[in-house]
Amino acid sequence: MSDPRPTPHLPTRPLRFGTSGVPDSAPKPSSEAGIRRSRELGLDCMEMAMVQKVTIGPATAAKVRAAAGREDVALSIHAPYYINLNSQDAQKLADSQTRILAAARAGDLCGARNIVLHLGFYHANTPAETTDILYRHLKPVVEQLQAEGSQAVLRPEVMGRLSQWGDLDEVLDLCAALPGLLPCLDVAHLYARHQGAYNTYAEFLDVLDCMAARLGRVALDDLHLHISGIAYGPRGERHHLTFAEGDFNYRDCLRALRDRQCRGLVIGESPARERDVLLLKETWVESEVEL
Numbered sequence: 001m002s003d004p005r006p007t008p009h010l011p012t013r014p015l016r017f018g019t020s021g022v023p024d025s026a027p028k029p030s031s032e033a034g035i036r037r038s039r040e041l042g043l044d045c046m047e048m049a050m051v052q053k054v055t056i057g058p059a060t061a062a063k064v065r066a067a068a069g070r071e072d073v074a075l076s077i078h079a080p081y082y083i084n085l086n087s088q089d090a091q092k093l094a095d096s097q098t099r100i101l102a103a104a105r106a107g108d109l110c111g112a113r114n115i116v117l118h119l120g121f122y123h124a125n126t127p128a129e130t131t132d133i134l135y136r137h138l139k140p141v142v143e144q145l146q147a148e149g150s151q152a153v154l155r156p157e158v159m160g161r162l163s164q165w166g167d168l169d170e171v172l173d174l175c176a177a178l179p180g181l182l183p184c185l186d187v188a189h190l191y192a193r194h195q196g197a198y199n200t201y202a203e204f205l206d207v208l209d210c211m212a213a214r215l216g217r218v219a220l221d222d223l224h225l226h227i228s229g230i231a232y233g234p235r236g237e238r239h240h241l242t243f244a245e246g247d248f249n250y251r252d253c254l255r256a257l258r259d260r261q262c263r264g265l266v267i268g269e270s271p272a273r274e275r276d277v278l279l280l281k282e283t284w285v286e287s288e289v290e291l
């Protein structure tokens, strides 16, 4: 009998939902256990949190890849936090480039295509200057990966703190300038960065339309979205919250994704990851009737 499960990365539903990191209820904190647990929970993707260091070796990566294929769970990778492509320190800059390469190569081994990146801080530079500096320092990394035949899609993330490069227009500028890059749209960060704006159906549609206008329809056909509740202050993001604790309007966000026929991965980053991701997925499934 042929295997009825679909090929990984070709979702039967437009959006796949999954946790950031291994689900809490997995029997062990390994990626393989996380993939199996995701499938048991009815989740279709998982973001591997390599936020301290990329440590996965080829043998483990092969097992992870096989498990993801078997369970039809699409994988992505969150690259290390210790990346700053606007560092004045040549060593830190080189280390940052090395970490991005390592995350992308790990992605190729595991079959994780989307590689989420925090690219850096403004320091004394203007947003436009910073985008330009990041472009210059990321370009050789992209070219190296292309020369290696990498399948990785680097995803600069929309960031939540005002000191961090990564407002939506900056991320879109960089993605438009460097072919092959696509955004990681963190809707909670965008909301926190703008003091609670970007929280209505009309604003979510604006964001999606803006992405499509700058990058083409691919931006919505191949979306990578982070979502959670979030607390913010005058300098933007403070910390993530559950949907129940915060007032992030995930229902209208999902409604906008549905109405723009978005496809891709939705990664839940709330402190109650599984519960909130399952809430999203349930809301989404219901939304196919009415939201």
Ligand SMILES: [Zn+2]
Pocket: 078, 116, 118, 157
């Ligand atoms: Zn992130």
